[in-house]
Amino acid sequence: xxxxxxxxxxxxxxxxxxxxxxxIASLTGAKDAATSPVISDDEVxxxxxxxxxxxxxxxxxxxxxxxxxxxxxxxxxxTFDTSSQWSRACNDLxxxxxxxxxxxxxxxxxxxxxxxxxxxxxxxxxxRCVNELGFVGCNLNPDPTGGYWTGPPxxxxxxxxxxxxxxxxxVPAMVHVAASCNPxxxxxxxxxxxxxxxxxxxxxxGKLFKDFPTLKxxxxxxxxxxxxxxxxxxxxxxxxxxxTLDELLLNNVFFDTCVYHxxxxxxxxxxxxxxxxxFASEMIGAVRSVDPETGHRFDDTRRYIDGAVHLTDAHxxxxxxxxxxxxxxxxxxxxxxxGL
Numbered sequence: 167x168x169x170x171x172x173x174x175x176x177x178x179x180x181x182x183x184x185x186x187x188x189x190i191a192s193l194t195g196a197k198d199a200a201t202s203p204v205i206s207d208d209e210v211x212x213x214x215x216x217x218x219x220x221x222x223x224x225x226x227x228x229x230x231x232x233x234x235x236x237x238x239x240x241x242x243x244x245t246f247d248t249s250s251q252w253s254r255a256c257n258d259l260x261x262x263x264x265x266x267x268x269x270x271x272x273x274x275x276x277x278x279x280x281x282x283x284x285x286x287x288x289x290x291x292x293x294r295c296v297n298e299l300g301f302v303g304c305n306l307n308p309d310p311t312g313g314y315w316t317g318p319p320x321x322x323x324x325x326x327x328x329x330x331x332x333x334x335x336x337v338p339a340m341v342h343v344a345a346s347c348n349p350x351x352x353x354x355x356x357x358x359x360x361x362x363x364x365x366x367x368x369x370x371x372g373k374l375f376k377d378f379p380t381l382k383x384x385x386x387x388x389x390x391x392x393x394x395x396x397x398x399x400x401x402x403x404x405x406x407x408x409x410t411l412d413e414l415l416l417n418n419v420f421f422d423t424c425v426y427h428x429x430x431x432x433x434x435x436x437x438x439x440x441x442x443x444x445f446a447s448e449m450i451g452a453v454r455s456v457d458p459e460t461g462h463r464f465d466d467t468r469r470y471i472d473g474a475v476h477l478t479d480a481h482x483x484x485x486x487x488x489x490x491x492x493x494x495x496x497x498x499x500x501x502x503x504x505g506l
Contacts, residue, residue, distance in 0.1 A: 167506065168468065169490040169497075170222075172340065172386055172422050172446030173230035173271070175260060177217040179209040185255060186238070193244050202255055210259075210266055221449055222270060225468050229506065231494065232260055233274035233305050236451075237353055239344035242312035246280040246287060253278040253291055261299040268504045272497060273301035274340070279310040281317065286327035296335050302496040304332070306339035306383075308365050313348030313357055320365055321372025329378050338382035338493050340422075341365040354452040362390030366419065370403060370411075375418045382418055382493050384444060387452075388425035388434050396437045420493055422446035423467050423485070426453055431470035440481040444489045445471060 181203045188200035222230065234256035241249055253276045260273045275295035277288040295301040306328075309315050318324040320341070332339060343361035351357040362385050375381065385392070392399065400411055408414055420442050425431050435443055449465040457464050471477065471485055491498050 168227040168486045170227050170230040170447050171444040171490050172448045173232045174235045174451055176235045176450050177213045179205050179213050181205045217450055230271055231274050232271040234276040236342050237345040239276050241279045241307055241310035241344055242347055246283045249280045250278040257295050272500055274303045275301045277304055279307050281310045285325050289331045302494045303337045304339050305342045307344055309343050313346040313351045319368040321368050321374040329381055333381055336495050340384040358387055359390040362387050366392045369415055369419055384420045386422045386424055389421040393434045393437045416442055420444055424448040426464040428470050428473055432474050435474050440484045443485050445486045
C-alpha cells in the first residue's frame with residue numbers, strides 16, 4: 167500500500183468559498199453572520215473525481231491523509247470564534263469526503279487557532295475530529311499571524327495543554343503554516359519553507375521531547391532547508407552541548423517527500439534516515455505545472471522515490487507505508503475497519 171500523508175482539499179466546492187467570503191464580509195458589518203455551508207455529495211464528487219481521485223489512480227497511490235486547504239486556514243482573519251466556525255465547516259467537509267470515499271481518504275483536521283489565543287482553545291475541535299469524525303491527526307500552524315511570528319515558539323509551555331491532549335489521543339501534528347499576509351514572504355515559495363525550517367530549529371533548541379517523549383510531528387515540504395543544512399544542524403546541536411540529532415529529535419520529528427525534483431529527494435533520503443521519511447505529494451497544491459525537463463508533473467512524487475537508486479525495497483516500504491502507519495498510529499485501526 168502507498169499512503170500519501172499530505173493531501174489538501176484544494177479543489178473544494180465553490181459553496182465553501184462563498185461561505186468564507188460571507189464570513190469575512192460579516193466581520194466588517196457588510197453582511198449578516200454567515201451560516202454553515204450545506205454541500206451536497208454530488209458537489210464533492212464533482213470536485214474530487216476529476217482531480218485528486220483521478221491523480222491517485224493514475225499515479226498508483228492508495229490512500230491520502232486529507233485535510234482542508236492549508237493556505238486557506240488563514241488563522242489571522244477575524245477572531246477565535248471566526249476561526250472556530252471556519253475550522254468546523256472545513257473539517258466537516260473532510261469528514262464528508264471520507265464518508266464518500268472511505269478507501270481513498272482518511273481525515274486530518276484543521277485547528278481553530280487565532281493570534282494571541284492560547285492553543286488549549288483548540289482542544290474541543292481536536293477531540294471532536296478524532297473521537298467523533300475518526301480523524302488520525304491535525305495540522306498545527308506555528309505562526310497564526312500569517313507571517314509576522316509574534317507568538318511563542320512551539321517549544322514554549324504555552325502550547326503544552328494542546329500537546330498533552332495530542333499525546334492522550336495519540337495523534338501527531340503536521341507543522342503547517344497558512345497563507346502569508348506579509349508581502350516579504352511568498353506563501354508557498356518562502357513562508358511555507360521558512361515555517362518548516364524555523365520549527366525544526368525550535369525543536370532542536372527546546373526541551374519539548376524530554377517533557378513529551380511520545381509526541382510526534384511531521385515537518386512537510388521535505389523539511390524546508392533542513393536536509394540541505396543537515397551538517398549545520400548536527401554541528402549546532404553539538405556546539406550547544408545538546409547531543410546528537412538522533413538523540414534529540416529523530417524519535418519525534420519526521421519529514422515528508424513534497425520536494426518536487428529527483429535530486430532533492432535523493433538528498434533528503436540520503437541524509438535523513440529512511441524511518442523518518444513519509445511519502446507525500448501535496449497534490450493538487452503548491453506546484454501544479456509540468457516539469458519541462460521530465461514531462462511529468464512536479465508533484466508526482468512517487469516517481470522520485472522509485473527513481474532514488476540508493477533506496478532498497480525495505481526503505482521504500484518504510485517510506486511508502488510503514489512510517490505513516492507508525493507515526494499516525496490510529497491509522498491502522500481506521501484502515502482495518504475499512505477493509506484495507
